[in-house]
Amino acid sequence: MTIKEELALIRLVKNGDKDALSRLWDDINPKLYGYLVNVLKDKSQADDILQETWLKAIEKIDKFKDRGVRFSAWLFAIARNECRQFWRQNKVGQAVSWDEMEIDISSQTSEQMDNNLMVEDILKRLRINEQEILRLRFIADLSFKEIARIMDISIISARVRVYRAITGARKVYKINLCKKEKCAIY
Amino acid sequence: MRNLLTQWGKRQQQLPSENDLYKHRVLDSLHLQDVKVKRPLRFAYVTFMWGIVALTLFLAIKASISWFSPHLVSDSRQPYEAASQKARFDAERKLTKDDLGITYGQYTGLGTRDTRGLYGIVESVGESLSNLIDPVPSTDIREFMKVGYNVAIKTRQVDTLAMRSQTIIRGYGGRVDNASINNKFASISFVVPKKSFEAFKIELESLVGKRFITESLNSQNLLPRKVSIEEQTKTASSSLADYQSQRKDLTDKHNRTVAGYQSQISYYSNQIWNARQELKKTTSTALQAELQMRINSANNEWSRIKRLMDSENSDYNKKVAALDNQIKTQQNQLANLKIQDVNLTDDVETVQGTIMVSWVSYWEIIELYIPFYKWLIAGAMLIVILVAVFGRGRSFEAV
Numbered sequence: 300m301t302i303k304e305e306l307a308l309i310r311l312v313k314n315g316d317k318d319a320l321s322r323l324w325d326d327i328n329p330k331l332y333g334y335l336v337n338v339l340k341d342k343s344q345a346d347d348i349l350q351e352t353w354l355k356a357i358e359k360i361d362k363f364k365d366r367g368v369r370f371s372a373w374l375f376a377i378a379r380n381e382c383r384q385f386w387r388q389n390k391v392g393q394a395v396s397w398d399e400m401e402i403d404i405s406s407q408t409s410e411q412m413d414n415n416l417m418v419e420d421i422l423k424r425l426r427i428n429e430q431e432i433l434r435l436r437f438i439a440d441l442s443f444k445e446i447a448r449i450m451d452i453s454i455i456s457a458r459v460r461v462y463r464a465i466t467g468a469r470k471v472y473k474i475n476l477c478k479k480e481k482c483a484i485y
Numbered sequence: 486m487r488n489l490l491t492q493w494g495k496r497q498q499q500l501p502s503e504n505d506l507y508k509h510r511v512l513d514s515l516h517l518q519d520v521k522v523k524r525p526l527r528f529a530y531v532t533f534m535w536g537i538v539a540l541t542l543f544l545a546i547k548a549s550i551s552w553f554s555p556h557l558v559s560d561s562r563q564p565y566e567a568a569s570q571k572a573r574f575d576a577e578r579k580l581t582k583d584d585l586g587i588t589y590g591q592y593t594g595l596g597t598r599d600t601r602g603l604y605g606i607v608e609s610v611g612e613s614l615s616n617l618i619d620p621v622p623s624t625d626i627r628e629f630m631k632v633g634y635n636v637a638i639k640t641r642q643v644d645t646l647a648m649r650s651q652t653i654i655r656g657y658g659g660r661v662d663n664a665s666i667n668n669k670f671a672s673i674s675f676v677v678p679k680k681s682f683e684a685f686k687i688e689l690e691s692l693v694g695k696r697f698i699t700e701s702l703n704s705q706n707l708l709p710r711k712v713s714i715e716e717q718t719k720t721a722s723s724s725l726a727d728y729q730s731q732r733k734d735l736t737d738k739h740n741r742t743v744a745g746y747q748s749q750i751s752y753y754s755n756q757i758w759n760a761r762q763e764l765k766k767t768t769s770t771a772l773q774a775e776l777q778m779r780i781n782s783a784n785n786e787w788s789r790i791k792r793l794m795d796s797e798n799s800d801y802n803k804k805v806a807a808l809d810n811q812i813k814t815q816q817n818q819l820a821n822l823k824i825q826d827v828n829l830t831d832d833v834e835t836v837q838g839t840i841m842v843s844w845v846s847y848w849e850i851i852e853l854y855i856p857f858y859k860w861l862i863a864g865a866m867l868i869v870i871l872v873a874v875f876g877r878g879r880s881f882e883a884v
Contacts, residue, residue: 317512324508329498337497346501353511411496418493437494469486 300326305370313360324353327371331378334438338382338431348385352378372445375435379449421471429464436461533874537867544859621709629707629829632679634838636689637699639845639853646692647671647842653688657681671842682836689840696853697845707829714829718822725815732808739801746794753787 311319331352335345356363356374363373422430435446447457501507640646647666650673654661659677666673677685690698757780764776851858 312515315515317515320512320515321508324511328504328508329500332501333498336499342501346503346507349501350507350510353507354514357511357514411492414489415493415496418489433490434494437490438497440494465486465490468490472486472489 300369302365302367302369306365309360309363309365309370312357320357323370327374330371330439331374334375334434335378335382337434337438339385344385348378348381351381355381366448368442368445368448371439372441372449375439375441375445376449417472417475418468420475421468424471425464425467428460429467432457432460433464433468533870537870540866541863544863547859621712625708625712627708627711629711629833631705631707631832632682632836633703633705634682634686634836635701635703635841636838637841637843638693639697639843639849640693641845643668643671643842643844647673647840649692650689650840650842651675653685657685657688659685666842669844671840673840673842674838675840676835676837679834679836707833710829711826714822714826718819718826721815721818721822725812725819728808728811728815732805732812735801735804735808739797739805742797743794746790746797749790750787750794753783753790756783757787 305323308316308319308323312323328349332345332349335348336342339345339348352374355377356370363370422433425433432446432450435441435449441449443454443457443461446461447454450457452460638646638650644666647664651661651664654673654675654677657677658681659675661673661675663672663674665671686700690700692698760776760780760783764773764780767773767776845853855861
């Protein structure tokens, strides 16, 4: 959905149009929920925070200002704050064990599962900031401008960080690949 | 790697198991929310904009007043002048009393002092009417340029610069006619020889930077005045010669007349003496009576001629006095004209002017270097206000 379409829907939502809100939900929710699950590693917590995020967004929808970013980016910012609040309140570290994460394998092929596992393995070897930025870029499908707004950095910094995260992931991937090949040899 | 991550990202996107339930809850929450009335235009925003407009107008009007208002050369707040200025004026045209048909003193019987006073009045009248008639023929291409030089200097050390200016004037053989100096403003009237004017000007310009000095040079061709002096001199010389000639003629005629009377008086005197001598010698009563008659007649004639001669002398004295008066007047006029000619030469050979030194504030210095600095400040304020009104931080207003 383009920014214009989103803004048009937002205007309708502000006037109480449920259908417009429903369309926004359908478009944004898969990304948002997927992001929350990947961050929290707990679906039940992700459900709670998902609802909280949407409810807060609806409550404060008049505060949303169009400044060249989408409503979905604003939702992700709210979601991040909710996650931080959750960690603070529960005194839980941000990094939940990857091993504890429930992985939905029902709709995936074996190749997809392998790739997923490989990427998850790569990600857990990256720094937390790099993980976060890769989630926002590839799960949430946000633009650099939107990532910059959410993370309170410049657009150029956002680009650089994404690049560095991908570079870091590539390095880890190569290292893992070398280890596999050595394992294969021996 | 990018493709790998992109595919991974797409696969991570998922819906919750209770998606419809959560969706309905959220949709219901929208229903329960009060539909907020669209906020009216923010009056603070409108107020800001009007404030910006008012400020911009104020600065624009202030700048336009200082730009367009006529400044004297000595005004220290002349904006937008970075270089020295030179101005030339048309030559002044003057008439004299002769052009007005008035020759002072002639046939008026007035004394020298009175005629001089009358001459002064007529001369000033002639000057005021000088623009109406041009006495200078177009074929006369001589130039007698009188140069005037006015300079305005801005500085933060008024008295020091004023003293230095006076030193420079005297150093170039000039003269300070008038000096008025205080710590904020100084005015110096001066005269310098024309031959050293250029060097004097260069030295004066070197006292401050180019942006701090404003010069005005005007020149006036005094040819009409010169032509007027020459014509008056010619007229006065001609009149003098004429009066002198009249006097000579008068004197010659008087002398002849008196000589004639003298000879007649002598004749009758001889006749009287001869008759008296004969009267003494004769005893004839008839002859005596005749001689007595002759004596009486001669006496009468002698007296008559004597009276004529006296009248002639008196008349001559009056006329010659009048002519002498006229001659003296013309001679005085010639002397005055000579003085005027000398003064004109002095005017041409010298440069007169004034130096105005005024104190300059730091804001005025900024204005000299950046004439539009007020617009810059207004623009910067406008940008700040717009950023404050429209610009938000990069982060969202997190709820």
